[in-house]
Amino acid sequence: METEFQQRSKEVITKLAGSNYGTTSFESEKKSYPKAMIDFLAGNKQKAIAFLQSEDADAQSHSHTLGIDFYSSFTLKGQVRKYFYFGKYLDPAYRQRMKRAMKIFTEFDPLDKYFPTQRKFWANSIDNCNSWVDCRNTDNLKAMREVAVYLFAEETGNKETRELYKKRIIKNVRTLYQIGQGEWDSENYLGHAVTTYVNLYDFAKDKEVKSIAKAALDWYFTSGAVKYWRGAFSGPSKRDYNQGNCTWCSLATHELGLYFGDSPIGDSNPSPDSVHLITSSYRPPAAVVALARKQFSKPLELLNSKPTYENWKPGGDSKPQFHETLYFGHTFQLGTLAQGSGGDWNGFKMMAFNKQRGVDYFIAATGNDATQISTSSIGKDNVAQYRNLVIWLNDKPKAPFQFFLPKSVKIETKKVKTFIRYEKTWLALTPINLTVEGINQTATEKIKQRYPNDQIITATGTNSTSGFALEVGEQETHKSWEQFKQSVVSKSRLNLNQISNGIVEYQGVTGKVKLQYQGEALPKVWRNGQFHDWRQHYKVYQNATAAQTPIYQGWKEGKLIVEAGGYKFKTQSE
Template sequence: MEAEFKERSQQTIAKFAGQKYGSTAFENEKRSYPKAMMDFLAGNREKAIAFLQSEDADPQLHQHTLGIDFYSSFTLKGQVRKYFYFGKYLDPSYRQRMKKAMAILTEQDPLTRKFSTPRKFWLKSSDNCNTWVDCRNTDNLKGMRNVAVYLFAQETGNEATRKIYKERLRRDIRTLYQIGQGEWDSENYLGHTITGYINLYDFAQDPEAKSLAKSALDWFFASGALKYWRGGFGGPSKRDYGGGNCVWCALATHELGLYFGDSPISDPNPSPDEVHLITSTYRPPPAIVALAKKQFPKPVELLNSKPTYENWKPGNDAAPQFYETLYFGQTFQLGTLAQGSGGDWNGFKMMAFNSGRGVDYFIASTGTDPTKISTASIGNENIAQYRNLVIWLNHQPKAPFQFFLPKSALVETSKGITFIKYEKTWLALTPINLAVEGINATATQKIQKRYPDDQILTATGNGKKFTGFALEVGEPETHGSWEKFQKSVIAQSCLNLQQIDKGEVEYQGVVGKVKLQYQGVNLPKVWRNGKQHNWRQHFAVYQSADGVKSPIYQGWKSGKLTIKAGGYEFQNQSR
């Protein structure tokens, strides 16, 4: 694993050799600092150091910290590694100025210090912080800020501030092991969170703080490993903006893939933020790497929960906000949320094995904007899943549906069922008061720039009270062949719509059955293979549907994470 990590690291460094860095205006250090650091590792040391210690593009905004930009969280993350890792290559006078600026910043808690003239860093008023340091509290930004201020206070001996931030870090990390992360499984921001906490692991002098950092990183990598597969990132996720629906497209795959690999193609467009990982001594435990490579007995079904976004606020830990079902077959992994998609969360995503490009995607949604298919929703979706079976129901009579699938997939219709053939995975889509219209050329054209190898299939409700579909997924291990799959579904599977006017649908698959009773904005009533599902028994952050504590288990507010994969076992418990 170490040899593979170093090989991927060298490939990444080589891609950034000689690249332009960008600027230091606003929070452009988000990319420019990591690019310069990568170029340094590639051998262009003088050029990189000259940029890293150049004067900031907005000096008037940083006079209180001697011209050093310690404001934006993304900039703080870069400043940390610049000073603590590359510091010995900086001009001594510049390094000393940075340290003096750190002392000024952390003399008091910078979140409590305000400017006499309120600054407007961004045009969006919601992002403006009249504090000495970035006040935004998304999980990734908060982690970068808290780690940086902690390390700056440590470096300058400002013990009162260091202790304040140590407790903030402890609280946030403990929450991971109690109820999970508010910004859960984000294809966009998980990598940013990881690279923020890795600074704490590398540069904390207090053994307890370093241990906290390792606990955080192990948890984040475990959550990422579950959704990562062969360079793809699939299943439900928070803050999913629709850009990650192909191999190496999700931002988080760059950081995760540096450790996990396991893809038939190398990362063509790595993130400069990987410099934090390449120069770090942290390594995820072997059990987490094996989890990412799906080295555990399959099939397996997990019933997981996700907390509300602002989970640190009083009362927000009373119950989960989202209930996830995640099923791993031999050739696919399929995940849904009981509440479906909406806002900035994705509630339905499947990845299927592809020998050439790693994985192919299948995504279902309502709405008409294919560029936002991951989270597009007309609202009030109800989804029931039992293993490889899914029912999706909507209360809009003429609801527009979209389905994202590869152009390589074969699409056939027989007996009113739309069959879709992937390389090794087969889908049977049975409409519920839904007219399947076929591949939509206009919608497909809209996604071509980002997804040239994929297409959009559309369908529209026929005017009845409820609309939706049932989905059954098969593979060689369960059905033998594509032809046998089609025949068995036509002969044995059955959609019961006798109570559809009451929002009740049952689907009998070739193996097993699932039933859903629509409940609008509330959790649907679900029967899994004949047994009504008790949502109170779905609180665990991670749990197997059959009660076995593998491949991953974390009870609700248990404070303990267990992983068993690839012959390895990992356990960690919060303090």
């Protein structure tokens, strides 16, 4: 594993060497500092150090910290590694100026210190912070702020601020082990989380804090390992930017892939932020790497929960907001949320094996905007899943549906059902009061720049309650594509006798799933004939069979267990 990690790290450095750094204006250090640090590792040391210790473009705004920019959270993350890792290469006078600035910055909590006149950060920012430090409180930005302030206070002996931020960090990490993360499984921000906590792991002098940082990293990499596969990232996720629906397309895959690998193609567009991991001594547990590489018995079904985003507010930790079903076949992984997609979360994604590309995607959504396929929704979607079977319903008249899939698939229609053949994975889509209109060239054209190898199929509801049932097969379950089609046509049945009451049941070749539509509330679901009580499924990660493999984390139990590939990892918060 270490040899593979080092090889992938060298490839990242080679691909990014000599790139244009950019500027230091506003929070441009988000990209420019990592690019310079990568270039340093590539051998362009003089140029990189000259940039890293150049006068900040907005130095006049940072006169209180001697011209050193400690404002934006993204800038802080870069400043930490610049000082603690690359500091010995900086000019001694500049490094001493940074340390004096840190001491001033952390003499008191910088969140409680304000500029005399209102300061404009980003003109369009809703968080027009007037504090000395970035006040934005998304999970990743808050972590960047707290890790940096802690390390700066520890370095300069500002004990009171150090202790304050230590408590805040402990609280945030403990929450991960109690109920999970509000910014859960983000295709974008998971990458920022791990590159933040390696700073704490690498540079904290307090052994307890270092162990807390390791606990955070172990948790984040475990959550990433569940959704990562062959260089791609999929399944339901919060803060989905609709940019990650292909191999190596999401930021999280760049960071996770350094450790997990297991892709037939290399990362052609690596993230400069990888420098934080390349220069870190942290390594995820072997069991977590095996989990990412799906080295466990399949098929497997996980029943997971996700907390509300603002879980720190009163009552925010009383129950999960989202319930996730995640099924791993031999050639695919399929995940849904009971309430479908909406807002900034996606509620339906599937990855299917592709020998050359790593994976192909299949995404379903309501709505008409193909460029927002991951999170698109007209509201009131209800989804039920049992293993490889899914029912999706919406009660809005003439509801628009859209499906994202590769151009390489083979599509057939047989007795109303639409059969879709991936390389090794087979889908049968049965419409429910839905007219499948076929490939939509206009919608496909709109996604061409980002996804040139994919296409959009659209459909429209014909009744007040419409949707589809999905059945997924593969060689291990149906032996051949022809037998899959024959079995579905002859054995699978859609029961619409009670659809006027919002009840639909789908009997698959093996197993069945039933959904009673509940509008904005969680749907009533029967999985293979058994009523599914959401109140009994609060666990963050749980095997549907109740076994504690390959991953287990109870609700408010503070314990995480991973067992895969012959390795076992267990950690528990106090």
